[in-house]
Amino acid sequence: MEKYKMHILICGGTGCRASASETIQNNLQEALKAKGLEDEVQVVMTGCFGFCEKGPIVKILPDNTFYVEVKPEDAEEIIDEHIVKGRKVMRLLYVDPEKKEVVSDSKHMEFYKKQIRIALRNCGFINPENIDEYISRDGYAALGKCLTDMTPQLVIDEIKASGLRGRGGGGFPTGLKWEFASKNKADQKYVVCNADEGDPGAFMDRSILEGDPHSVLEAMAICAYTMGATKGVIYIRAEYPLAIQRLKVAIKQAREYGLLGNDILGAGFSFDVEMRYGAGAFVCGEETALIHSMEGLRGEPTVKPPFPAESGYNGKPTNVNNVETFANVPVIINKGAAWFKKIGTEKSAGTKVFALAGKINNVGLIEVPMGTTLREVIYEIGGGIKDGKKFKAVQTGGPSGGCLTEKHLDTPIDFDNLIAVGSMMGSGGMIVMDEDDCMVSMAKFYLDFTVEESCGKCTPCRVGNKRLYELLNKITEGKGTKEDLDLLRNLSTVIKDTSLCGLGQTSPNPVLSTIENFYDEYIAHVEDHKCPAGQCKALMQYVIDPELCVGCTLCARNCPVDCIIGERKEAHVIDAAKCIKCGTCMDKCKFNAISIK
Amino acid sequence: MAKVKSLADLKRIKEELQSKMDLREKSNNPEGLVQIKVAMATCGIASGAKEVMDFLIDVTAKRGIQAVVTQTGCMGYCYAEPTIEVKLPGKEPIVFGDVDTKKADEIVEKYIKNGELVDGIIPVNYKTIDN
């Protein structure tokens, strides 16, 4: 059996692949061959390391050297210097932006220090297309343990005792859900994995499937065992080709090993998994809509009850769980409920994966224990706000969540705390905003998304969200009034109370939370007709300072709508009524005479 | 690929596969392990550091010593190449000079296993590049 002296791990996540990590891999292999080292050094393509901001990532083991922003042409130098001569390539090491120090070992990076990786345990560590690497890290051992040593009820009890709650947004206790599904008798039952992840800025589930697909397959089999199902379906967006491909490879390998199929591990239990592709509608992530979509019907939610556990896919008892929820299950079985329960907060055990996005230094994928504060996530792990700007707000929970501000930064993150401060966990998207972001525009952005994604089945959601959007639009155009704010509030409450599914029940949250937390900013828009963040175009005014203007006519000659008037060598004036706020004049003026008011 | 027929079968396969992943698992937690660095700059390679490194990797694995063997650049003791640095958990690193496979064997048996010092220690008054 081959035994390598060094391993080179290269990130094969979607982000790093987009910046040529495959070419880097090839070049590394070529360079090793040229030195005759291909049998001594193993090159492995893994899933996402989480530090996507500085991708592509190349990590060298056993010395744990973490190279960032590697380019294909760096491959040769890495092999020549690091592998052959044992000297680190200094220019590719990560430099801590605060301390200005080189950090060569990823364990010492602020980004990783506070993280605990359970769901992401294998991401950036194993080759997701090699079942052997998964098995060598206790892969399928949990399934084996359940099938051989535990009754279905014991497994359910273990999951219940662990305190695991659904990571898809709702936070429903997973063990309890499994118990419901197990109690309902039927000739056929189904386990469904919800991999529809579609909120803006979220890529947690996709990364787990890309980096560790077997963990989800194993957990689905465990779930199937507890409820007596023989079929599993993964509902995944067709627009995630890499995740789909890695799942296909994983399913094939698991079948070859007999870890999916008939009589798994000789325990008399049979289970297999297939995939269904979604067309990328946000509402299809809602479990009843998802089931209808799987049945070939329109992806519209229906009233619960009946819950899927009673009557789901093809009218049979069905258990739907989120990707990340599943990814936690094998570890809980292997290490025990008590171990898991100790991590996190009292009512939210374990960890949560977040996708950090927006105006934050370390855009990427992180996993932290529940109870970590927003401040730790944004400033320590996330490295603070980009370009030294000031933090303004963070949106958690995607389009269903709310925006939180400075005063919420020390809130320990868990399901209940986030709801208490007017937001929610959602699936784990976290979008950070700085002083240049206008909160009215932010709410408008999310409402635009919801209006697009509403399935249209119920009036409050279909029409109400559209009206909310129009009101917000009116405010950003400077035509809003103070009465509109009351209207926004009332309408939001009605939509929340009368919509059928979670989409409509939560879609006004961005509006309500921005009004609540940034009331002054709304007032500035409707009373002073100003956008304090300077983002609402309609509320900006370009003006020429007559003191500074020398009358060179440059701006007037470049204005696309000819709205600047003035004689040569005399101060010019902008006709505000005609100006389309393109900014050309300001760029052109060499005398800094033009500014935005 | 043959099917995995039972939990015992799975466990056996895991054992077999583990040695391949050993290196990766160990680098997750090097502080708790014996860390050996072999100087592998051009002077080191010329004087046989590569054989010493191969030997150390083999011998620690065979004798069941949990060790991470890495290479490093020139340590600045070209006159005494090949040099290796050995760090036992919780102890200061010690550098040995003129290490051939025989010497390496002695270091493993005496120093690493029993904590006895052996000849050839170079006084440490330098910082390695990763410090």
Ligand SMILES: Cc1cc2nc3c(=O)[nH]c(=O)nc-3n(C[C@H](O)[C@H](O)[C@H](O)COP(=O)(O)O)c2cc1C
């Ligand atoms: C509009 C809407 C979109 C949703 N999208 C997702 C999704 O993309 N992924 C997901 O796992 N759950 C999504 N959910 C939640 C699911 O309905 C369901 O609660 C979840 O898949 C259950 O799994 P869990 O208990 O493991 O969280 C969505 C819910 C709503 C209302």
Ligand code: SF4
């Ligand atoms: S709330 Fe909106 S998305 Fe949900 S069923 Fe009603 S119209 Fe469709």
Ligand code: SF4
């Ligand atoms: S912003 Fe554009 S449209 Fe307005 S005055 Fe300047 S150049 Fe003309």
Ligand code: SF4
């Ligand atoms: S470009 Fe500047 S200085 Fe020249 S006319 Fe316009 S405002 Fe005045």
Ligand code: FES
């Ligand atoms: S995709 Fe490479 S680090 Fe995330």
